[in-house]
Amino acid sequence: MSEPEILLEVKNLKKHFPIYRGVFKRIVGYVKAVDGVSFTIRSGETVGLVGESGCGKTTVGRMVMGAYRPTSGEIWFKPPNGEPPVDLASVDSRRMKALRPHIQMVFQDPFASLNPRMTIREIIAEPLVVNKIARGKELERRVRESIEMVGLQTHHLSRYPHAFSGGQRQRISIARAMGLFPSLVVADEPTSALDVSVQAQIVNLALDIQSRFGLAYLFISHDLGLIRHFSSRVVVMYVGHVMEYAPAESLFKRPRHPYTEALLSNVPTTRPNLLGRKIILRGEPADPANPPPGCPFHTRCLYVQDICREVMPSLEEIEPEHKSACHFAGTLDLTGCDALGCVL
Amino acid sequence: MVPALVVEDLRVYFFLEQGVVRAVDGVTFSLAPGRTLGIVGESGSGKSVIGQSILRIVPPPGRIVGGKILLRVDDGDGSPQQIDVTKLHPNSRQARSIRGRQVAMIFQEPMNSFSPVHTVGSQIVEALMLHAQVRYDEARDRAVEMLRRVGIPQPEIRIDAYPHQLSGGMRQRAMIAMALVCNPKILIADEPTTALDVTIQAQILELLKSLQKEFGMAVLFISHNLGVIAEICHDVMVVYFGKVMETAPVETLFRNPIHPYTKALLKSVPGIDTPVRHHLATIEGTLPEPHANIAGCPFFGRCTVCTDGVVCSDEPYELAKVADDHFVACPQVCFIA
Ligand SMILES: Nc1ncnc2c1ncn2[C@@H]1O[C@H](COP(=O)(O)OP(=O)(O)OP(=O)(O)O)[C@@H](O)[C@H]1O
Ligand SMILES: Nc1ncnc2c1ncn2[C@@H]1O[C@H](COP(=O)(O)OP(=O)(O)OP(=O)(O)O)[C@@H](O)[C@H]1O
Ligand SMILES: [Mg+2]
Ligand SMILES: [Mg+2]
Numbered sequence: 001m002s003e004p005e006i007l008l009e010v011k012n013l014k015k016h017f018p019i020y021r022g023v024f025k026r027i028v029g030y031v032k033a034v035d036g037v038s039f040t041i042r043s044g045e046t047v048g049l050v051g052e053s054g055c056g057k058t059t060v061g062r063m064v065m066g067a068y069r070p071t072s073g074e075i076w077f078k079p080p081n082g083e084p085p086v087d088l089a090s091v092d093s094r095r096m097k098a099l100r101p102h103i104q105m106v107f108q109d110p111f112a113s114l115n116p117r118m119t120i121r122e123i124i125a126e127p128l129v130v131n132k133i134a135r136g137k138e139l140e141r142r143v144r145e146s147i148e149m150v151g152l153q154t155h156h157l158s159r160y161p162h163a164f165s166g167g168q169r170q171r172i173s174i175a176r177a178m179g180l181f182p183s184l185v186v187a188d189e190p191t192s193a194l195d196v197s198v199q200a201q202i203v204n205l206a207l208d209i210q211s212r213f214g215l216a217y218l219f220i221s222h223d224l225g226l227i228r229h230f231s232s233r234v235v236v237m238y239v240g241h242v243m244e245y246a247p248a249e250s251l252f253k254r255p256r257h258p259y260t261e262a263l264l265s266n267v268p269t270t271r272p273n274l275l276g277r278k279i280i281l282r283g284e285p286a287d288p289a290n291p292p293p294g295c296p297f298h299t300r301c302l303y304v305q306d307i308c309r310e311v312m313p314s315l316e317e318i319e320p321e322h323k324s325a326c327h328f329a330g331t332l333d334l335t336g337c338d339a340l341g342c343v344l
Numbered sequence: 345m346v347p348a349l350v351v352e353d354l355r356v357y358f359f360l361e362q363g364v365v366r367a368v369d370g371v372t373f374s375l376a377p378g379r380t381l382g383i384v385g386e387s388g389s390g391k392s393v394i395g396q397s398i399l400r401i402v403p404p405p406g407r408i409v410g411g412k413i414l415l416r417v418d419d420g421d422g423s424p425q426q427i428d429v430t431k432l433h434p435n436s437r438q439a440r441s442i443r444g445r446q447v448a449m450i451f452q453e454p455m456n457s458f459s460p461v462h463t464v465g466s467q468i469v470e471a472l473m474l475h476a477q478v479r480y481d482e483a484r485d486r487a488v489e490m491l492r493r494v495g496i497p498q499p500e501i502r503i504d505a506y507p508h509q510l511s512g513g514m515r516q517r518a519m520i521a522m523a524l525v526c527n528p529k530i531l532i533a534d535e536p537t538t539a540l541d542v543t544i545q546a547q548i549l550e551l552l553k554s555l556q557k558e559f560g561m562a563v564l565f566i567s568h569n570l571g572v573i574a575e576i577c578h579d580v581m582v583v584y585f586g587k588v589m590e591t592a593p594v595e596t597l598f599r600n601p602i603h604p605y606t607k608a609l610l611k612s613v614p615g616i617d618t619p620v621r622h623h624l625a626t627i628e629g630t631l632p633e634p635h636a637n638i639a640g641c642p643f644f645g646r647c648t649v650c651t652d653g654v655v656c657s658d659e660p661y662e663l664a665k666v667a668d669d670h671f672v673a674c675p676q677v678c679f680i681a
Binding site for chain 2: 050051052053054055058108165166167189192193194195196197198199200201203204207222223224225226228229230232248262263266267268269270278280281285286287289290
């Protein structure tokens with residue numbers, strides 16, 4: 001079986017936000033929110049993106065969908081019409097406008113992301129109108145198709161967002177994103193505000209849409225159980241850098257980076273007999289405005305050696321497809337889910 | 345021992361044009377000092393409103409229409425008293441002093457609890473000066489220390505940041521720091537770790553446990569994350585449509601859940617035996633219409649166990665004891681257990 005084609009290829013992506021001080025708004029430094037991130041997404045697959053809060057996940061998502069211009073790096077995107085890949089980081093704004101419908105984003109907060117003064121019909125129609133994709137009868141047909149696709153009914157279309165629960169609102173944001181038949185959806189913690197039964201409905205919906213339309217997801221979440229359930233490959237970030245990038249199965253079975261090991265060991269479990277096996281990280285999390293020299297994780301790493309304090313490790317392939325940015329990735333015997341017995 | 349908090353038959357209704365929403369409809373529980381009670385349940389089941397009632401900050405058109413909320417207050421001479429906060433005026437001096445000193449809340453939406461025009465630090469310092477009656481310098485030192493304990497990098501610098509300059513997870517931690525800094529007797533934590541990665545989350549849970557040991561803090565912990573509930577709580581209460589469905593010690597609830605709603609909830613989480621990229625178990629249907637007034641079991645209609653509908657929709661709601669500390673409100677419970 002040949003692998004599906006590459007849909008998105010991110011190369012050495014960076015985003016540095018200036019820090020201003022004083023009345024003259026002088027730039028006194030930079031928050032290196034994303035500092036050299038590379039990964040690829042194939043057509044129709046789900047890539048999970050996990051990492052510490054503040055490590056740059058949302059910023060990566062926003063650059064991919066064109067909301068932030070990268071400080072440097074490349075974002076190669078393959079348009080669905082058979083044209084050659086385009087670098088979204090350097091493309092002019094006219095071209096970007098034409099490409100934008102193919103990449104959509106679903107946000108974390110189903111309460112803040114829908115305009116309260118628009119009806120559901122207007123909310124779903126807006127991107128179709130703005131991108132001049134449909135109007136009149138065709139527009140109405142597309143809107144109805146989208147709302148039904150997410151398991152709501154056409155009589156919901158004339159209501160306003162406040163009349164819906166959190167789970168229903170998240171369905172509406174998905175309907176809005178799906179209406180354009182994107183080939184990539186960036187889903188930024190799409191279920192973290194929802195209870196587990198609604199979360200399960202949304203996950204099932206996302207899986208169904210994926211198998212029907214073959215779209216790909218960049219799925220950002222703190223929930224490693226969901227990441228494992230949903231993703232074929234996983235990117236683990238820490239303070240603007242990729243620490244590990246691997247097929248989900250291999251990553252959960254045998255992590256190759258100490259930060260991933262710590263993450264897995266800290267997944268909360270409903271099995272009380274498995275408590276107490278956590279790797280408690282000491283030390284301060286690194287600050288992206290003032291990252292430490294060497295490996296960004298060295299201040300909290302259990303296995304730290306002198307070299308880690310001085311030299312930043314590069315992301316290397318340890319076994320086929322499994323990459324890690326750790327000087328000792330090949331020699332450390334790290335514990336994965338099976339041995340930790342975590343419920344994942 | 346006098347519990348830190350006793351809630352008896354609490355009823356909180358929202359009087360809307362379209363009808364009455366019975367957000368909390370006869371909830372009873374008690375919480376001892378040094379203990380943590382978890383509250384889980386579907387979105388819209390009344391969890392946050394329970395917390396708001398204890399602080400007396402239920403927004404209009406919501407009102408406490410029945411029940412008691414007895415708060416333990418320790419006098420100087422060491423004999424604890426109970427005051428019923430439902431009897432207080434929400435803006436009275438006593439109610440305000442309870443909010444600052446006795447009971448603190450970590451809110452579900454961090455943006456709502458910080459003013460956007462003041463730095464995070466100034467808001468924590470102000471709370472300390474007001475409630476702990478300490479001078480500015482000491483308050484600032486304590487604020488920095490608390491920000492450090494919740495894992496904010498470089499707290500001496502971040503203390504001067506405005507809320508929008510922090511990432512979602514940092515804001516949440518700053519709010520946790522603000523709630524904990526005055527050593528409350530009771531902490532209401534409403535989804536406190538949703539924006540945090542698991543390593544920081546573990547650190548916060550450890551911090552809560554250690555403050556609990558140190559000061560005997562009682563915690564009401566609201567969360568959708570069942571793993572977190574399992575790790576931090578001593579007891580768990582499952583609510584549905586404003587009513588308690590099941591309450592039990594934590595191990596019992598996860599090992600031997602009885603109510604069909606509890607069981608369904610536990611099944612919707614992907615587990616080790618869930619085949620990856622397959623459908624997760626869901627609960628068919630939705631909560632009843634918010635204005636509905638349901639006499640029988642509110643889970644009736646979605647429950648897969650209940651085939652004999654007559655019993656479930658007609659029996660009055662009742663929380664029955666099935667074992668020590670284990671209570672279940674299911675008309676079918678004797679058949680299931
Ligand atoms: N517009 C901005 N201006 C300045 N700094 C920013 C901006 N947006 C993000 N940052 C900073 O960039 C870093 C990364 O933020 P980002 O929101 O991408 O993190 P995240 O991984 O999504 O975190 P979380 O899990 O908490 O949502 C943080 O230190 C944040 O404070
Ligand atoms: N300000 C308000 N005005 C009208 N109704 C309200 C208000 N606040 C809450 N309600 C209603 O009260 C019920 C309980 O809401 P509550 O916020 O306590 O739910 P919750 O269990 O905390 O849900 P979630 O898990 O989504 O946070 C809901 O039906 C909600 O619509
Ligand atoms: Mg984010
Ligand atoms: Mg709530």
